Amino acid sequence: MSADGLPERFDVVVHPARELRGELRAQPSKNYTTRYLLAAALAEGQTRVVGVATSEDAEAMLRCLEDWGAGVTLVGDDAVIRGFGAAPRAGVNLNPGNAGAVARFLMGVAALTTDTTFVTDYADSLGKRPQGDLLTALERLGARVSSDGGRLPITVGGPVRGGVVEVSAEKSSQYASALMFLAPLLPDGLDLRLTDEIKSHAPLRQTLDTLAAFGVRATASEDLSRITIPGGQRYHAERVTVPGDYPGSAAILAAAATVPGVLRLSNLRERDLQGEREAVAVLREMGADIVREGDTLVVRGGRPLHAVTRDGDGFTDAVQALTAAAAGAAGTTTWENVSTLRLKECDRISDTRRELQRLGLSAAETADSLSVTGAERVAGGVTADGHGDHRMIMLLTVLGLRADAPITITGAHHVRKSYPMFFRHLEALGAHFEYRPTDAP
Ligand SMILES: O=C(O)C1=C[C@@H](OP(=O)(O)O)[C@@H](O)[C@H](O)C1
Numbered sequence: 001m002s003a004d005g006l007p008e009r010f011d012v013v014v015h016p017a018r019e020l021r022g023e024l025r026a027q028p029s030k031n032y033t034t035r036y037l038l039a040a041a042l043a044e045g046q047t048r049v050v051g052v053a054t055s056e057d058a059e060a061m062l063r064c065l066e067d068w069g070a071g072v073t074l075v076g077d078d079a080v081i082r083g084f085g086a087a088p089r090a091g092v093n094l095n096p097g098n099a100g101a102v103a104r105f106l107m108g109v110a111a112l113t114t115d116t117t118f119v120t121d122y123a124d125s126l127g128k129r130p131q132g133d134l135l136t137a138l139e140r141l142g143a144r145v146s147s148d149g150g151r152l153p154i155t156v157g158g159p160v161r162g163g164v165v166e167v168s169a170e171k172s173s174q175y176a177s178a179l180m181f182l183a184p185l186l187p188d189g190l191d192l193r194l195t196d197e198i199k200s201h202a203p204l205r206q207t208l209d210t211l212a213a214f215g216v217r218a219t220a221s222e223d224l225s226r227i228t229i230p231g232g233q234r235y236h237a238e239r240v241t242v243p244g245d246y247p248g249s250a251a252i253l254a255a256a257a258t259v260p261g262v263l264r265l266s267n268l269r270e271r272d273l274q275g276e277r278e279a280v281a282v283l284r285e286m287g288a289d290i291v292r293e294g295d296t297l298v299v300r301g302g303r304p305l306h307a308v309t310r311d312g313d314g315f316t317d318a319v320q321a322l323t324a325a326a327a328g329a330a331g332t333t334t335w336e337n338v339s340t341l342r343l344k345e346c347d348r349i350s351d352t353r354r355e356l357q358r359l360g361l362s363a364a365e366t367a368d369s370l371s372v373t374g375a376e377r378v379a380g381g382v383t384a385d386g387h388g389d390h391r392m393i394m395l396l397t398v399l400g401l402r403a404d405a406p407i408t409i410t411g412a413h414h415v416r417k418s419y420p421m422f423f424r425h426l427e428a429l430g431a432h433f434e435y436r437p438t439d440a441p
């Protein structure tokens, strides 16, 4: 059994919920957890990271940082990190699990070592995701890079001095973020030129926010196409606190908006650089009753919703949760400009369209958009594929809560990648699940 009391690997049976009612505290942010832990390890001395996430991605970052020589002590909900500064241990094999941001950020920093090799057990997920744009930028800086056609396993080695370098931001913002973490520790720093269409601006601003929190000077053009970080700097922060997680909360908010009841969800600060805070505005635009009381959102569920058309790139990690709400909204909802969704843990455009259709919903896709036509009822009584993707599992779960008959989701344990307490949180609101152990990975 795992810490959440659930089987190590399981399929979940989602029973329809008549009502969701109660209070929850949003879990710690995945994006800020990975950033603060890495920055703390790049500092010399000790940093307390208050309220870190306990997800698989957080554990992956902690594991890799320890392998690189950081001291990690978990004290209650906090992680106390003794950093290795600009000298991660050389000759190490790092395993980032299935965590894309962890893998990318560490591949950038690996230019501080003579050689670091990155491997993964998730050949069909992280192993398939593209790394070429980051590797090209690292090679332009003089790093030695070897890969399997731009995919893991990958070895990166320095030293590099820094300077002017271009990096494409069209497939992922994580490549640029990776170089931003490396930059201040290089002799010459980095003058980053982000090329092609820049996607996922919000995580780039979260990276800038993290550098500032650790005393690192950086300047960026308003459109983020140019980011300049002087070299010879040091990371330093005594203590940082991880804010609440908007991407995972978007699934809870979608559930609360589509099922009758009242939810109070706290620990979601109004001023926050996570793009997925926009999920609140989108749900309101759809007709949901959501009121903010400071850092708490109050949702009164069950109101009729209507479709919207939105550019989804600004809240990429909330698109699937919002799709679950859109599946019950009158009309056809379209998320535009979401091509990067094809490059996540699964192809979140085609695989989501397929699962929606499997549940009897009308859905469509183009190269960079996903649409769903809402239906008053979802029949349920089917087994859906979780695709090993935490956000697909959350989408399907929210649909199951509203279905006429139970929905079974395969590989539901993969929700632990970002939200280990997801099912327990919904149970606290009155949802009912069955957990069926499985030998499937
Ligand atoms: O920088 C980050 O922490 C992240 C950036 C986003 O990825 P892309 O930049 O690839 O869209 C997001 O989907 C991911 O969950 C986390």
Ligand SMILES: C=C(OP(=O)(O)O)C(=O)O
Pocket (backbone or CB within 6 Å): 030, 098, 099, 100, 101, 102, 317, 344, 345, 391, 418
């Ligand atoms: C894609 C995600 O994360 P990552 O890119 O870090 O794997 C996500 O959290 O939805």
